[in-house]
Amino acid sequence: MKDFREWLREDRMPHIYCTGCGNGTVINCTLNAVNQMGWEPENTVFISGIGCSSRAPGYIITDSLHTTHGRAIPFATGVKLCRPDLHVVVFTGDGDLAAIGGNHFIHACRRNIDLTVVCMNNYIYGMTGGQGSPCTPLGAISTTTPYGCDEAPFDLASLATAAGANYVSRWTSYHVKELTRAVKAGLETPGLSFIEAMVQCPTGYGRRNKLRDARLMVQWMRDHSVLMKKWKQMEAEGRPLPEDKFPVGEFVRRHRPAMGVPEE
């Protein structure tokens, strides 16, 4: 098996990510999962929109499309429908996917097109300097929510589940083993697979929200994530679900009719 580093475009280094950014962890986990699938670079395509997360395909040696803001999934749809034999992975972020690309996201889940969508959710727009996104938590400070965010955020994993994706899970950059396994499960599942990877952005988010560095942000994610089994148990027992915490793990794995699945 290849080393995951063999998938990297070394002449593009150094990358643009800030010190302490969590995106590298997600790229690492994704490439490890791709590697474990035994896929070759010539039949794998990475596609992205705009934002920090979307710079990822530029650092990978495969064919790749770095497209327009929010539109990665419809570009990927065209590639996949014409060449179902290619493995197509989409990198996106919370602003790219849930704000400007929200409509494409839910329709791709409904169509259940055979893509794996990995969303690096850092709760803000990182590339433009830390503005509020549809995933900014209530009360959080960003450059466009200077008095605290007063809009309720999206729960992306639940959204994908409700919209019909065949595989959905959420992990964080703290949970690298689980995240890698989840991406691999997504790659293996025919239909749309959605993996939400919560990541730290100490530069754009943390320093404005008393989580000054990467270590504090990763600790925060560790301490505020609750394993799905425990979360469901709390729900079943009618216990109040902690508002400042979120479930991590597998949301759904099913076999709704899918599009763009290669013939055996």
Added chain:
Amino acid sequence: MTRLEFWQGNIACAEGALAAGCRFFGGYPITPSTEVAEHMARRLPKIGGVFVQMEDELASIASVIGASWTGTRSMTATSGPGFSLMMENIGYAIMTETPCVIVNVQRGGPSTGQPTRASQGDMMQCRFGSHGDSSIIAVSPASVQEMYELTAKAFNLADRYRVPTFVMADEIIAHMRERIEVPDTVEIVERRQLEKGALPFAAGEDGVPGFPTFGQGHGVHVTGLTHDERGYPSSTDPGVHDRLVRRLVGKVEEARHEMADYEVTNPDAEVVFVSYGSPARSVKQTVRDMDDERVGSLRLRVVWPFPDFALHEFKNARVFLVPELNLGQIAREAARHTAVPVVPIPELGGELHTPAQLAEIAEGYL
């Protein structure tokens, strides 16, 4: 060999695309272009192609561009409001040199305007709708026959120059039915493939790089950011941006002679109609009715890049009359290229100019 059919313009458009090898259509319903999508939905699955109805026009053109990178001839069809939504990714297709065909069956605008009436109000939008400097190719059919022929030709132009190519039809041509001679085959000019190991965005003298089809081991990174010849983002170096944009524009503008496609009637004329699309039908009748060698016609089949030199074929011209279903969009372009007076003859609301109306105006200049 040909066979005779009696087709609607939109059907001829779809059939022309299929004859040219189009095997992917991504679209969204909109009047008056919908029949193109409906026909593709019926036909493509039967011949190993893909039809997909996307969630909006932003997604439609995105899917078309994605499909094109797999080496598939791909198209969409839309009208005014949908065309406006496509502008963002048309810019992406220009920047990434993605061949694709976009049919715009023009209707009255701005905004929702007149969904069922003809217009040529998007001629400047197709040329300049994207932000940034760029050039594109546009053809304009004046008959059902040309809906077929020019749509097929648009694929060749898109592939040859690696640029989005527009079929700028209008509601009259798209919804009329007339006799068409359908050829057994159409000429197909394949896109030139990138040689293995060559830089993916390095172009030869014609300014057009070879195409690195996905899934063939080229490992090409395609980005809408300003990029160098490797395809790598290089968005702060003034020289890289200058060279890239000048090449993207130059490869189209410098080929205006080789892709020119127009008809000249009475080259010694003094009063010359310049037209394209459905108004060209009224002009044809006017010139025939007037039967005067002093009245001529220039009819454009390729409108962009604009064939400025075609105006100069009329050595005796004293005035160019430009009937359009807009307030003078191509008239303004023509005026840029000649010292001879150019007079726009606008018609808004969806009706064609009548030959009598055009003859009366022409007589005023004789």
